[in-house]
Amino acid sequence: MKIIKKFGDKKFDLNLSKKSDNLSIDEFSIPVNRILLMEQVHSDKLKIIENINMKKDKILHPVLGVDGVITNKPGIFLAVKTADCIPIFVWDERKNVIAALHSGRKGTELNITSKAIDIFIHDFKSDPAEIHVELGPAICGNCYPVERKTFAEFVHKTGVEQAFPNLDLKKVLKNKLKNIGILSENILDHQICTKEDSRYFSYRENGTKRRQISVIGMI
Numbered sequence: 001m002k003i004i005k006k007f008g009d010k011k012f013d014l015n016l017s018k019k020s021d022n023l024s025i026d027e028f029s030i031p032v033n034r035i036l037l038m039e040q041v042h043s044d045k046l047k048i049i050e051n052i053n054m055k056k057d058k059i060l061h062p063v064l065g066v067d068g069v070i071t072n073k074p075g076i077f078l079a080v081k082t083a084d085c086i087p088i089f090v091w092d093e094r095k096n097v098i099a100a101l102h103s104g105r106k107g108t109e110l111n112i113t114s115k116a117i118d119i120f121i122h123d124f125k126s127d128p129a130e131i132h133v134e135l136g137p138a139i140c141g142n143c144y145p146v147e148r149k150t151f152a153e154f155v156h157k158t159g160v161e162q163a164f165p166n167l168d169l170k171k172v173l174k175n176k177l178k179n180i181g182i183l184s185e186n187i188l189d190h191q192i193c194t195k196e197d198s199r200y201f202s203y204r205e206n207g208t209k210r211r212q213i214s215v216i217g218m219i
């Protein structure tokens with residue numbers, strides 16, 4: 001199987017009004033009705049996806065109440081929508097398992113990424129040394145100031161030192177990933193800041209309700 005993935009920007013549009021549209025990733029054309037969106041509620045809840053009910057009369061089949069989806073089935077495209085929070089792809093090419101995760105401040109505190117990797121290891125028998133993690137465009141550690149109470153709570157819950165007043169979510173993630181045995185060469189950080197780079201939607205830049213979409217799937 002081949003893994004196809006793309007972190008979206010403002011131009012990568014699902015065009016929600018046309019359910020029959022296809023979305024292009026590299027040379028591949030993906031039917032929009034094979035894309036699975038999540039509700040995203042700033043939780044650490046995950047769901048393993050076995051199939052997509054294409055007849056379901058819901059645009060893009062939203063999975064309710066979760067911030068992470070995992071599958072080992074080809075033809076199911078997992079999507080995450082973000083505007084400063086971190087879109088994360090996890091994959092294991094040997095076991096053919098993929099995940100799309102949404103990790104903002106809450107998700108990072110709750111360690112949703114490590115919980116997803118636990119599922120790779122226990123449910124899909126992945127070897128941590130074979131697991132790859134990709135951190136997409138998100139707000140950087142220089143652009144995310146918070147109040148002292150929020151800052152203290154974040155440091156307390158994550159156990160990772162931060163530079164007041166900014167939160168650095170990716171620093172926490174990389175720390176947690178190394179602790180659970182993910183090899184540093186298998187952690188790819190795109191190092192694009194959504195607040196500084198105008199190609200991306202940024203909630204903290206202008207309060208936008210719009211989101212970029214990132215998609216991973218296997219064919």
Ligand SMILES: [Zn+2]
Nearest residue numbers: 140143193196
């Ligand atoms: Zn920044």
